[in-house]
Amino acid sequence: MNSVQIVIVCYKVYNVMIALAWKNLIHDRVRLAVTLVGIVFALVLILVQFGLFLSFMDTSSNVVARSGADLWITAPRIPHVNGGSPLRESYRWQALQVKGVARVDRYNLAWVPWKLPSGAIESVSIAGFDLDHPMGGPWNIVQGNLDDLRSEDTVMVDELYKQKLGVTRIGQIVEISNRRARVAGFTRGIHSFTTAPYVFSSFKNAQNYAGAAMSEDQSTFMLVKAETGADVGQVKAALQRKLPNLAVFTNEEMRAKTQSYWVFQTGAGVTTLLGALLGLIVGVVVVAQTIYAATMDHIREFGTLKAMGAANARIYEVILAQAAISAVMGYVMAIVIAWLVSRGSQDGNAPIALPPELAIGALGLALAMCAGAAVISIRKATRIDPAMVFRG
Template sequence: MNYVALKMLFGDRAKYLMLLCGLTFSVMLIVQQGSIFWGLMMWSQASISNVNVPIWVTDPGIAQVDEVKPIASTAVDRVRSVDGVEWAVPLYKGLLRARLASGDYHQITLTGLESSTLIGRPAEVLEGRFEDILQPDAVVLDQWAVERMGGPGIVTVGTIFELNDKLARVVAIAKTQKSFTNIPVVYTTYERALRYVPRERRALSYVLAKAKDGLVVDDVIQRIREQTGLGAFTEEDFGVKTIMWVLKNTGIGINFGTTILLGFIVGMAIAGQTFYLFTVENLRQFGALKAMGASGLTLARMILLQAFTVGLTGYGLGIGLATVFGFLTARGGSLPFVETWQLLLLVLIALLTICAVSALISIVKLARLEPAIVFR
């Protein structure tokens, strides 16, 4: 009877297309908005993912990665002395203004890396050699800095600009993930970063560390907290902490959540109503099938097959359209769009729920159907 169910579904072309459009739109909306939302969340923790180290040691009261609370410079040695720490290096992170030769000012995030290891450097270099950062006055820009500061025609390897009246010479362009604030990143050594910025009593932003191989990272983190009185997090936990801060302190979560919920409700309403209409208009046919010996279970299976067939088709089309949207608009990482398998799984569950509820309404209607309807 599966064949009959599918022929019935595809045969009523207008309703089939309406169902398909409703579900496709619903899936597309949820996936598109969900991907943008997740993309924004990834951007919000870009400062963490770009550094890519296992342990971050911070001020104990820190809320999120971009809200730097400086700690004493002795913290590096204190962390190094904790049992189970393989290495620990300082990281400077702070806002500064860059003055180009043209006289234009641009706000930048200055990132100072420990010079002997360059731990925290970006993985990919687009132009030049990152190691040249050790040369006098050398800095490395990320690709967004080039874009924000005027483009490759104005800023390139060899370009000279000023940071707090001190000379900075671009020696390389590195590739990083765009950040939520979209402020360009300028890399230099930790020592030189301290020379660029105005003098402060506490200049150290973070200590980056790694646990010795074979040890449980969470245990080492706990020891760092206990022995230094500082905050310590895994890269993942610090990222989650930052995401939670963004969700709590901005309207992003509510805005995207509302749109995603709307997509779900619209999909549910269109699918439920159309599917119910489809069943009601075919009541005599279903009654005839029941009279001819089709059991309630057979009819329920037919309805479920119809619902899930159109649902999964809409799922595929919706994801396809959302992906094309993402491909066209978010090429090169200029817009946040991260389509994860977890999101697709969640959307699949949401869609199956929509289909199951729609089918259930029809199944209840059919269960109450007296086959004698065919004689009326």
């Protein structure tokens, strides 16, 4: 046999093994269903737990991630974006003198009381930004627009929190910090990591709502936009030299700092992460057990294949093909379920993220888990007692 003939024979045999794997799977539909239920359960568990964790990460720092700022100037040693301290406006003028700085806007983020129609009080996080250069402003505006916030005492809230805040329509008058406020618009999908929903308003309005906690020439942050083409790292260093008593963070650093605080330094984030890891472990165990059992069901057939002259490599192909087919089938079902769960969760307090990276990663994980379990089975298959095929 020349090399071309050997390649042709190998190709034919390879196809036969894939076909055998497929027929083995679909022949026993109950066994296949059990296998798929195991894989789907494991993958949905993993997807939901990790989706929850990713969502926590995103939600905890969404106002930073979508601020549009290059740099944040803050009081020293603040723990996270929701824990800023007042800064004097004079710092802003100093910052504007630094080379590479295009703009410095004041930004307020403070917890203030919101009075419900029932008279009860809810805490909200008021975000006040410069309407002329809307760094730190809202996104996904579905009703109203930013210009509506130029009117005195106007605010924008998220649709998710309508019920929580007792808001039903645009134009509704509410009360924040014992001051009148009018709902001028709605956003969609701006979750808050804490129990206090974000409420957006002009910088001046936010200062008013913050009341005694904030004097007229103060803000909790200053958001910096670097000049086009400027090196943000160098601008940051220059700002830090100019304002040695303050802290300067890049947007990414501020995001990471906030995520780290909420996700890792509070119980909620760690619990979710542990849940995700537990989901991964349980998922791996379930899939491994399921695939192993499915392979062992065919162990006698693999012994027969060996006796018929199939090399071990051919048997590996059948086992791996069975595992891969099961993984892909289970993944397709799991991703549909996870997508539905994720979609259904978006209007709730615990949204579950399903980014493409997680979806693709889950496919890789499914294949890896199934292949890993198959490898354990392969070890068993290669150690088949040859006499087994002769037993009745």
